[in-house]
Amino acid sequence: MAKNKELNVKAKNRHKVIRTILEVIAIIAAGFFVIKSVFFLYHYEEPKAAANDAKxxxxxxxxxxxxxxxxxxxxxxxxxxxxxxxxxxxxxxxxxxxxxxxxxxxxxxxxxxxxxxxxxxxxxxxxxxxxxxxxxxxxxxxxxxxxxxxxxxxxxxxxxxxxxxxxxxxxxxxxxxxxxxxxxxxxxxxxxxxxxxxxxxxxxxxxxxxxxxxxxxxxxxxxxxxxxxxxxxxxxxxxxxxxxxxxxxxxxxxxxxxxxxxxxxxxxxxxxxxxxxxxxxxxxxxxxxxxxxxxxxxxxxxxxxxxxxxxxxxxxxxxxxxxxxxxxSDLDIKMVTGNKKLANDWIVEQGYGEFTKQQIILTSEASKEVSATLTKKWPAQSIVEADFNGAIMGTQSMTLSDGVVKAKISLQKNKLLIATENGYKKTSFKKSTYQKLIGKMKITPLVKQPIIRILKRSKVLVSIPRRIQII
Structure with a gap:
């Protein structure tokens, strides 16, 4: 019994030492954060760039x-x-x-x-x-x-x-x-x-x-x-x-x-x-x-x-x-392209594209509609995912085309509108309505493609074959 007690005491002491060390480390880390936040360990250095006759x-x-x-x-x-x-x-x-x-x-x-x-x-x-x-x-x-x-x-x-x-x-x-x-x-x-x-x-x-x-x-x-x-x-x-x-x-x-x-x-x-x-x-x-x-x-x-x-x-x-x-301004400002290898696979017109492995971020020039056209063939079925996450008022839209079928998805004053080029009536859903139907709603226009599914708030997945153009 004495041996067990002695072992327990030693174990407890070890735990106390470990706990104390961890507490000290935590206090030091917190202290460093406070010192850095309050006293600022680094200080601003006046830039050496020469001034000129900037306009x-x-x-x-x-x-x-x-x-x-x-x-x-x-x-x-x-x-x-x-x-x-x-x-x-x-x-x-x-x-x-x-x-x-x-x-x-x-x-x-x-x-x-x-x-x-x-x-x-x-x-x-x-x-x-x-x-x-x-x-x-x-x-x-x-x-x-x-x-x-x-x-x-x-x-x-x-x-x-x-x-x-x-x-x-x-x-x-x-x-x-x-x-x-x-x-x-x-x-x-x-x-x-x-x-x-x-x-x-x-x-x-x-x-x-x-x-x-x-x-x-x-x-x-x-x-x-x-x-x-x-x-x-x-x-x-x-x-x-x-x-x-x-x-x-x-x-x-x-x-x-x-x-x-x-x-x-x-x-x-x-x-x-x-x-x-x-x-x-x-x-x-x-x-x-x-x-x-x-x-x-x-x-x-x-x-x-x-x-x-x-x-x-x-x-x-x-x-x-x-x-x-x-x-x-007349300043020399260059747009960013992101992954240049991916950017070379697309033709971007009337705007600029920033490419990553997960997404294409398109930015239009003033009063124009930017478009991005893929220059190589896609798999038979591909998924295009788009987030409409700008201001509620006004219009955000995306058009997808495979050269035969064209579909336009718009968020206009908080309403989702879906239309095809063939002139069929637009489908309109209030945002509050489709938010309640997450994962349940499926919309198929009166053509075989594209298939448009509303997944969640302001997010649309579009399944469309072959080559596509995003506008």
Missing amino acids: GFVAISYFGVDRSGSTKHIGREQLNKQLNILKEQGFTTISQQQIIDFYNKGTPLPEKALFLSFEDGRTDSSIFSQATLEELNFKATMFTYADNMQSKDNKFLTTKDIQAMVDSGYWEHGTNGNHLSYINAYAPNGNYLGEIAEKNVTDKTKIEYYNHFLMDYLRDEYMIPKETNEEMDMRLTNEYTKMKKLYTQDGGALPKAYAIMHSNAMYNMMDDSVEKVNERNIQHLFSLHFNTNYQSYNDAEQNIYNLNRLQIAPFWSTNHMLLKMKDE
């Missing part, structure tokens, strides 16, 4: 970054891929001060100058983009909301987080405003909802129309202003004053850069009186302002208080991003 700069923005990507946030691998491609093509990131000096002093910029930014002040955007910034020695601006930085929600960066990021050299601070709130809101049934704080909106599909807090007068259910010009002026100015107070409390600083929410309204659709109040406050508080989010290029004639930045959607192909940048 302008490109600005791109990401709403958010997460581990694997979502409908709103780009995945870290996709972000890494896109930024690596820009680095390979000679882009150098620039700071807010370089933009200010470019417009106010005529100071030259690098030939391929890139202003990189992230919006909404999210913690995950910082965590999942940091390694890429360090790898490429890129600098970026993190736009935040003032009230989110003071909240206890760890999904948003705090003042201390931002300061540590800025101290590393990889980051600068910018602002999207004080807070995000909706006004003049209406439900889909036409009911007037009035003013709603963004944090209280759990389902945006329940709001048919709204505007942002700084974009308009407060209006009643008949869209008649329910505040005077003086009251509107005071409401907007107070919002800017609160923003400055929150940022500068406890020794903090008001960012130089502002990106108003929502984008594209100023100098476009905004009431003149409301626009003047915003303009007065913006020019008083900030040194530069990004107003639009659908263009990337800013030339030397651009107003520093009406700058463009292209907000990259998570579902965009890399070539879509590159093509927009290329079309808006």
Whole structure:
């Protein structure tokens, strides 16, 4: 018995030692992560690329970054891929001060100058983009909301987080405003909802129309202003004053850069009186302002208080991003082809193709339909799989043809449409309907081929023989 007890004690001691060693390793690993996240072991180095007489700069923005990507946030691998491609093509990131000096002093910029930014002040955007910034020695601006930085929600960066990021050299601070709130809101049934704080909106599909807090007068259910010009002026100015107070409390600083929410309204659709109040406050508080989010290029004639930045959607192909940048500037930007051996088997017209072993990503030129035609014979039966995963509104479509039979599959305003060239009536299914019939629904047009099966949400498999053309 004594021997057994002695063996048990020794075994327990061994387990304790092993457990202690594992705990120490875990603590060291966690500590390293915290130190790296908070104190930043690496620091930004100013690029040595010589400035020249560049005519302008490109600005791109990401709403958010997460581990694997979502409908709103780009995945870290996709972000890494896109930024690596820009680095390979000679882009150098620039700071807010370089933009200010470019417009106010005529100071030259690098030939391929890139202003990189992230919006909404999210913690995950910082965590999942940091390694890429360090790898490429890129600098970026993190736009935040003032009230989110003071909240206890760890999904948003705090003042201390931002300061540590800025101290590393990889980051600068910018602002999207004080807070995000909706006004003049209406439900889909036409009911007037009035003013709603963004944090209280759990389902945006329940709001048919709204505007942002700084974009308009407060209006009643008949869209008649329910505040005077003086009251509107005071409401907007107070919002800017609160923003400055929150940022500068406890020794903090008001960012130089502002990106108003929502984008594209100023100098476009905004009431003149409301626009003047915003303009007065913006020019008083900030040194530069990004107003639009659908263009990337800013030339030397651009107003520093009406700058463009292209907000990259998570579902965009890399070539879509590159093509927009290329079309808006005279910069030498090359499209990516991926696997060149596979690319040589296809003829791509009116667009560009990126090829991998699993997929072909086609990107059309502006106002054109891209097509890819296989130059070699396929097996007797082949499967083409397509994801329609872009925006709900608008149209996404794909046409397949073997030279005899042609079928077109479209997602138009959230409805799936299937038609053949022979003129048969289109088949239409609401998305909510076919989502409930996963694996059960089979559609066969009034010709022998192709056979089209709906597998799951927005995914279509098409079985079609011989050579095919994808449009």
